[in-house]
Amino acid sequence: MRSTDSDGASAGAGQNGSASRHHQIQVPVDALTLGMHVEELDRPWTDVPVLFQRFVIRTEEQLSTLRHYCVWVWVDANASECDADWGAMAMKRGAVRTVHPLPEQHPLSEELPRARKAYRKTRNYVDSLLADIRNQQTIELEEARPVIEACATSIQANANAMFWLGRVRSEDAYTAEHCVRVAILAIGFGSSLGLNDADLTTLGLCGLLHDIGKLRVPDAILNKPGRLTPEEMAEMKRHTEYGYALLTKQGDFDPIVQDTTLSHHERMDGRGYPGGKPGSCISRFTRIVTIVDAFDAMTSDRTYQKGVSTADALRILFKNRGDQFDAELVEHFIRMIGIYPPGSLVALNTGEVALVLANNPRYKLAPKVEVVLGPDRQPCRRRVLDLATHPESGDGTPYAITEPLPDGAYGFSLQAHIEQQGTAAG
Structure with a gap:
């Protein structure tokens, strides 16, 4: 919480020192909502196309403008019914606790061809971008x-198509694939949080570009199989x-994309880098990308180490919630x-092997699956089982993973x- 006086008031506070009567809190632009009273910006008012200095956010267009031009604004906490901890404020609005199932507007088999096209185009763009940076x-x-808008459109139709594509990985193209996967997971995460289309695109850009600074770090450090020296670690950290x-x-x-690229290794306890920011100064988009970035890095095979299982990665995220990661967002991500x-x-209790099609946020251990291999581990007639509905095998035993x-x-x-799915759909 901070307050301003007439000597310290910005141009946005007016000429009569009225800001001294208002308690202001710093809020990241991705946490702004309609009805908030904006008192100051993180840059001169003349740099932002708004009609008034100090105003109430009335329209989605105003929200979009602030999110495009600013990283932070200061709002009147009294008039806006805000909490000094804007993260707690979001919790009170139910923005994080609400679980939105991932979209499945189109069948997976129908969405896969479009998803593959969007994924391929995004990957090609990232390859070109990273080559330009390297050179x-x-x-x-x-x-x-x-390219991110195309990914978001596909994810809004059926997120599982893009999630499937992210499971196909190559150790030799880690940085490019990691950027694309983080973008996809971030968009999916944002969709489950109920973010609007514009915010999903911005969040996807945050994920796509968060690690581009690594192309300025020598390959000998990026791919070193052993422990980095203090000097090498310092250089690695400079990628932000x-x-x-x-x-x-x-x-x-x-x-906000620039800020996420700089801040995605900050921690909620203030022990991150490069700035050692406290959690209250880390934006929601950065908090999301930080979680997704860590999850994908932990579950990926590298030239110098094997990735951990999904369950182990989620356990690590959960263990470090509140200290390294936003606690509420970690629980939602899980x-x-x-x-x-x-x-x-996954292996089923019938001896069959199944492919996970989609998750149910209410029943984490009971996803929708497609049986692809029989008890003899050979291809079999495929069938879909929604384990949340407790289907039974021929002898009456409920299917389970x-x-x-x-x-x-x-x-x-x-x-x-x-x-094969794409061919069948075509």
Whole structure:
């Protein structure tokens, strides 16, 4: 909580020192809502196309303008019914606790072809962008927004299609694939939080571009198999500042995306880097990307280490909630992703092998699955089981998952399965 006096009031506070009567709190633009009283901006009022200095947010257009031009604003806490901890304020509105099932407007088999096209285009764009950064060429960010919008459109139709594609991985292309996966997971996470289309696009951009500064870090450090020296670790940590510098050279590119690139290794307890920001100064978009970034990094195979299982990664997130990660968002992420993510393989108590199609946020241990291998672990007639409805096998035993299986278990290829689905849909 802060208050201003007539000597410290900004231009937005007026000329009569009236700001001294108002308690102001700093709120990230991604947490603003209609009805809030904006008192100050994080930049001169003349840099932002608004009609008045100090105003009440009345329209979605005003929200969009603030989110495009600013990272933070100060609002009148008394008039806006705000809490000094804007994260707690969001909780009171139910913005985090509400669980929205991931969209399934189109059948998975129908959405996969469009998702593959959007995924491929996004991957090609990232490959080109990273090559330009590596070669110290001028980077072009104009194409970033349309490729992310295409991903968001597909995710809004059936998020599981994109989640499936993210399960097909290559160790040799970790940085590019990681950027695309973080964007996809962030959009899916934002959708489950109920964010609108504009915010989903911005959040996707935050995920897509969060690690671009790593291309300024020497490969010998990025891919070193052993423990980094203190000097090497210091250089690795500079990737946040390198990425921020790259984006700030792009003129009016979204400040909230720039801020997430700089701040995605900050921690809720203030022990992160590069600035050691306390949790109250970390935006919601950054909090989301921080969780998704850590999850994808932990579950990915690298040239120097194997990834951990989904269950282990979720346990680590949960253990570090409140200290490293936003506690409420971690719990929501666990509900969204489930113990068995879409696209993963599981063993059933019948001896069969099934592919996870979709999760149910209310029943994390009972996803919707497709049986793909019989008890003999050979291809069989495929059938879909919604385990949340307690289906029974032929002898009356309720189907249940006994264990997760690694990708590629028993020779099952998710990539080949996706291609077959696309062919069947065509």
